[in-house]
Amino acid sequence: MTDNHNNRINPRRPFKDTASGVKRIVLTTAPRPNExxxxxxxxxxxxxxxxxxxILVISHSDRGMLDDHARQTVAAAAILANEDTxxxxxxxxxxxxxxxENIASCGADQVIxxxxxxxxxxxPDLELANITAVIERLKPTKILMPDNFIGDGxxxxxxxxxxxxxxxxxxxxxIHVHHAASPHAAGRKIAFTELPDIxxxxxxxxxxxxxxxxxxxQSTVQNENTGLQHGSTGSSQKSTSPYQxxxxxxxxxxxxxxxxxxxxxxxxxxxNNVATFExxxxxxxxxxxxxxxxxxxxxxxxxxxxxxxxxxxxxSTYIAIGISGAVQHLQGIKDCRHVIAINRDNSAPIxxxxxxxxxxxxxxxxxxxxxxxxxxxxxxxxxxxxxxxAPQSPAQQEAA
Amino acid sequence: MSIQSIATLVxxxxxxxxxxxxxxxxxxxxxxxxxxxxxxxxxxxxxxxxGDKNNPALPNYLALNAxxxxxxxxxxxxxxxxxxxxxxxxxxxxxxxxxxxxxxDSGLLPYLLAAKLNIPLxxxxxxxxxxxxxxxxxxxxxxxxxxxxxxxxxxxxxxxxLAPIELRFAYAQQMSGQIVAQxxxxxxxxxxxxxxxxQIQAAINKPKKLxxxxxxxxxxxxxxxITSENKGGAxxxxxxxxxxxxxxxxxxxxxxxxxx
Numbered sequence: 001m002t003d004n005h006n007n008r009i010n011p012r013r014p015f016k017d018t019a020s021g022v023k024r025i026v027l028t029t030a031p032r033p034n035e036x037x038x039x040x041x042x043x044x045x046x047x048x049x050x051x052x053x054x055i056l057v058i059s060h061s062d063r064g065m066l067d068d069h070a071r072q073t074v075a076a077a078a079i080l081a082n083e084d085t086x087x088x089x090x091x092x093x094x095x096x097x098x099x100x101e102n103i104a105s106c107g108a109d110q111v112i113x114x115x116x117x118x119x120x121x122x123x124p125d126l127e128l129a130n131i132t133a134v135i136e137r138l139k140p141t142k143i144l145m146p147d148n149f150i151g152d153g154x155x156x157x158x159x160x161x162x163x164x165x166x167x168x169x170x171x172x173x174x175i176h177v178h179h180a181a182s183p184h185a186a187g188r189k190i191a192f193t194e195l196p197d198i199x200x201x202x203x204x205x206x207x208x209x210x211x212x213x214x215x216x217x218q219s220t221v222q223n224e225n226t227g228l229q230h231g232s233t234g235s236s237q238k239s240t241s242p243y244q245x246x247x248x249x250x251x252x253x254x255x256x257x258x259x260x261x262x263x264x265x266x267x268x269x270x271x272n273n274v275a276t277f278e279x280x281x282x283x284x285x286x287x288x289x290x291x292x293x294x295x296x297x298x299x300x301x302x303x304x305x306x307x308x309x310x311x312x313x314x315x316s317t318y319i320a321i322g323i324s325g326a327v328q329h330l331q332g333i334k335d336c337r338h339v340i341a342i343n344r345d346n347s348a349p350i351x352x353x354x355x356x357x358x359x360x361x362x363x364x365x366x367x368x369x370x371x372x373x374x375x376x377x378x379x380x381x382x383x384x385x386x387x388x389x390a391p392q393s394p395a396q397q398e399a400a
Numbered sequence: 401m402s403i404q405s406i407a408t409l410v411x412x413x414x415x416x417x418x419x420x421x422x423x424x425x426x427x428x429x430x431x432x433x434x435x436x437x438x439x440x441x442x443x444x445x446x447x448x449x450x451g452d453k454n455n456p457a458l459p460n461y462l463a464l465n466a467x468x469x470x471x472x473x474x475x476x477x478x479x480x481x482x483x484x485x486x487x488x489x490x491x492x493x494x495x496x497x498x499x500x501x502x503x504x505d506s507g508l509l510p511y512l513l514a515a516k517l518n519i520p521l522x523x524x525x526x527x528x529x530x531x532x533x534x535x536x537x538x539x540x541x542x543x544x545x546x547x548x549x550x551x552x553x554x555x556x557x558x559x560x561x562l563a564p565i566e567l568r569f570a571y572a573q574q575m576s577g578q579i580v581a582q583x584x585x586x587x588x589x590x591x592x593x594x595x596x597x598x599q600i601q602a603a604i605n606k607p608k609k610l611x612x613x614x615x616x617x618x619x620x621x622x623x624x625x626i627t628s629e630n631k632g633g634a635x636x637x638x639x640x641x642x643x644x645x646x647x648x649x650x651x652x653x654x655x656x657x658x659x660x
Binding site: 193 | 505506508511514521524539540541542544548549550595597600610613619635642644648652658660
């Protein structure tokens with residue numbers, strides 16, 4: 001294809017930068033120096049005999065990862081720490097629940113993980129006792145938490161109610177080095193204050209693009225210590241705890257609003273066979289979405305439309321099948337964490353947005369996916385059927 | 401212990417468009433949930449408001465089937481949590497909305513109240529069911545998840561705005577209901593959270609995002625302006641459709657997005 005356009009001058013032709021910063025066009029096809037994004041430096045904390053201080057970020061993890069809201073909160077702490085010129089501030093992230101990713105890119109210097117406090121389990125009394133112990137040990141100057149519904153908004157308010165000597169603000173929509181602001185009177189007014197000691201941060205208040213990373217030293221020793229300490233007392237506390245978990249349940253996907261769904265498969269113009277697509281959604285137990293073109297074609301109802309004139313979704317997984325990814329559509333999926341694109345065109349805009357792009361015919365790949373899922377599910381059933389009598393038998397023996 | 405007495409706390413709300421005083425939607429949900437629960441188990445129910453007896457928002461709650469509203473006057477030197485706590489000491493179940501519509505609306509009051517009374521609190525409640533030795537609460541979690549927990553009484557329950565409750569407004573009930581002012585001398589004696597001095601203004605401008613300062617040279621800024629950051633993840637061009645499907649499944653498994 002390039003042979004036909006040899007007469008055109010590539011506007012992005014290779015060049016190199018000289019030491020004086022002058023651009024020199026080179027005749028080789030060497031990659032541009034900026035094409036490999038060089039690693040960001042670790043935040044510089046070199047200050048002359050500066051005092052040490054901590055900023056603590058407390059958040060729950062979701063399936064071993066932090067969601068965007070939690071990452072923004074860590075980034076806010078890192079920015080506040082970076083702007084402090086007089087003290088050497090360490091950003092400590094206390095993660096409740098297991099953590100399987102590195103959060104250095106959001107600027108965390110130290111990470112304390114407490115894997116026993118998953119957000120799925122309701123144990124606010126134990127969580128509060130543990131985070132209070134960490135706060136007493138670290139004596140942070142500020143405590144930041146995301147004001148969300150997976151337990152941090154709840155835990156943060158419990159913390160505020162228990163810490164009488166600290167100032168606090170919730171629903172904070174504007175945070176700055178010296179001030180914070182949160183909406184009052186249901187958003188009609190905005191109230192400014194000096195940056196309080198405890199901040200429950202609303203979503204989308206921080207630009208996550210940092211020019212530095214944190215060192216993200218995971219302190220496993222502290223984790224084990226606190227875990228063991230409170231694990232041993234936990235067993236005695238559990239009997240006295242006023243809360244008891246009866247389990248988590250997930251609503252069947254057809255009853256969940258598209259905005260609330262966690263896994264969405266979405267069809268665009270590239271999907272010709274809606275029946276296959278629906279079988280795939282059923283196999284994955286995913287909610288169904290569609291692009292504007294697919295809805296306009298009458299393949300899907302209007303309430304399935306995702307994008308600027310449709311719905312804005314916050315699914316953690318979004319599988320876009322045959323969707324080119326117009327900006328209006330990308331606007332609707334801006335909060336999705338994992339985007340997987342299945343598309344015939346490898347230059348479509350969705351490929352730039354997607355975390356994984358598979359180039360090929362949508363119908364064939366959907367069929368292959370359905371088969372692969374059926375294959376993956378069937379041995380799981382067999383093994384569970386094989387395993388299920390095993391744990392029962394010792395229990396029966398004990399009972400006998 | 402079964403539920404003997406229920407109290408619901410109501411606040412004055414404002415209409416979202418016109419700003420006219422009216423009932424607060426979140427508190428009305430909590431109140432209606434409490435009224436329905438009290439009716440089903442024949443418990444005593446009290447609707448409490450801390451503030452002015454003549455607040456034009458209060459008759460709205462009568463119309464929503466509160467037979468009687470007890471108003472606790474708020475003195476300037478007494479903390480509102482303290483005065484509420486003295487009225488709620490012998491209450492088994494305290495229901496509140498998640499967030500007020502006027503004032504600070506931080507959603508902190510139920511937490512301060514629970515801490516003051518030293519009783520458990522469950523937030524984001526959708527459904528409340530009386531069980532032996534307490535109540536069972538269905539909690540809202542995002543992404544289509546719900547969680548059931550039991551909690552011992554007495555307890556504070558914060559009702560989530562998505563609770564499946566229908567509000568019924570009847571003018572006849574508004575006319576027949578009554579608003580009664582309570583008088584109890586309350587002394588503020590406990591330390592409460594340090595008060596913040598707010599500077600309140602009309603919300604006209606959008607809040608500013610916090611952004612990291614970058615000290616880049618002009619050349620670096622020019623470079624970042626003309627080159628787009630290398631976005632996008634892995635692209636799979638090669639292989640049969642079966643292999644490509646396996647790549648997708650492997651990605652989903654790697655990030656624990658599916659459970660098979």
